[in-house]
Amino acid sequence: MPLRKSSHQVVSDPHNHPNRNLLPSEQDKRLTANLVKKQKALDMPILDHLIVNADRCYSFASGVEL
Numbered sequence: 001m002p003l004r005k006s007s008h009q010v011v012s013d014p015h016n017h018p019n020r021n022l023l024p025s026e027q028d029k030r031l032t033a034n035l036v037k038k039q040k041a042l043d044m045p046i047l048d049h050l051i052v053n054a055d056r057c058y059s060f061a062s063g064v065e066l
Contacts, residue, residue, distance in 0.1 A: 014050040014052060015052070022051050022053060022057070023051075032049045035049065047061070048061040
């Protein structure tokens, strides 16, 4: 997802894990770290990075990753 300055105030990155595992993968953690780094340069706060399935969701903002 390219980030660029626009009228958007915040960024959120929801996605699902087809295997229903809500724990963030290493790739999820790298993506989040990269988004946070880019948002600082663009002054666009990352609201959250969510992993969802049919029953539950994992929030990076409520964990220690964001």
